[in-house]
Amino acid sequence: MPASEPRTGGGAGVSKSADATDDRQVEAAAFESVAVWGREALSLSRELKGVSPRAVETKADAFDLTTPADAAIERRLRERIARAFPTHAVIGEEQGSSDGPHDWQWVLDPIDGTFNYFTNLPGAACSIALRRGTELRVGAVVDLTSGVVFRARVGGGVVSDDGPRTSQHTAAGRARLFLEWGSERMGDFEVDMLGTLARVRPIVPRLIGGAAFALLSVALEGGCFVGLGLRLWDVAAGVVLAQEAGHRARWWYGSSPVVHVLVGTESDVDAFAPAVAELARRSDARAQAIA
Structure with missing residues (x-):
């Protein structure tokens, strides 16, 4: 993994069908x-x-x-x-x-x-x-x-x-690391996840309780996003915005339809990817399905 990852590469407001070949x-x-x-x-x-x-x-x-x-x-x-x-x-x-x-x-x-x-x-x-x-x-x-x-x-x-x-990336904004996981509960794993990521480099952790809003914040003001055990609908639109603001996204897949995603600058993604990959393996029952 990541395998077959999502990539960025009508009705009201549309007066005709938009199912065009173009x-x-x-x-x-x-x-x-x-x-x-x-x-x-x-x-x-x-x-x-x-x-x-x-x-x-x-x-x-x-x-x-x-x-x-x-x-x-x-x-x-x-x-x-x-x-x-x-x-x-x-x-x-x-x-x-x-x-x-x-x-x-x-x-x-x-x-x-x-x-x-x-x-x-x-x-x-x-x-x-x-x-x-x-x-x-x-x-x-x-x-x-x-x-x-x-x-x-x-x-x-x-x-x-x-x-x-346009993105307003200050030093303070870049220090933020948004964490989201697929549950409202916080247990030992989630606490350990915070420590694992903090050991990569100094971070200012933020727990918003909404992946889309967190990714929007990354797009507008900078920072990094780590989502574990989420669903595609949690992050799809936010990832498009973040990537169009100049960020990079890396995906891992677990037990369908679970996704794990890391979004940030090129250097942040490179730095955090090994830790996020390991956390994804630990959080997912089908760890061997994640590379």
Whole structure:
């Protein structure tokens, strides 16, 4: 590993089907669409913010939450995709994947950081990405706190509602190391993970509780991101933004559909990759599947 890694290489806002043979036309239409869809997702998240706690359900554990907003946003995004890109597949956190021989696939996380969203903490985001085969091509991250939609397409840089964004990498920003793992719980392994990474070089660890928001922070202000035991929808859009901001991503795969990813500057990725690879092996039941 990494093997067959994701690479970066309609509806409202689109008046005609974008299923063109020209990949650039598809990507251009997708890039415009996600701006509109992101604002729709933001509106739904705010509209459903005050839902009764009784409507909130748990998934893997007592702190792995799903709210009516999660389901409503993913349903809306799927409707928009089906209308604008009818031959595209979709994989999402809430409703799974549409199988079949599709060249293009949308990767959705309606609310990444649902615990933050439900408990009124910053760090929740909507994540929308498009890939062709294994190549991530378009991504949008909607900061549900600030209400800003950030998006990128391969070769086009990062754009927000206010126009193109340039990275502001200060020494303090570069010192940040964002950690995310596939659970809200923190045990001995997670504590040891922090120590393992700190031994590589001095770091300022940050635990946001949302991979998409953490990757957005890396794209805008610098730093490094380590995600272990995540799903593709957690990180797909954020990786597109980070890479378009000049960062490098390295992937490892474990027990499907688990992914492990390291994002940072070239020197950071080279420095942390051996430690992250070892942590990925230790965290995954199919350690031999990760190279």
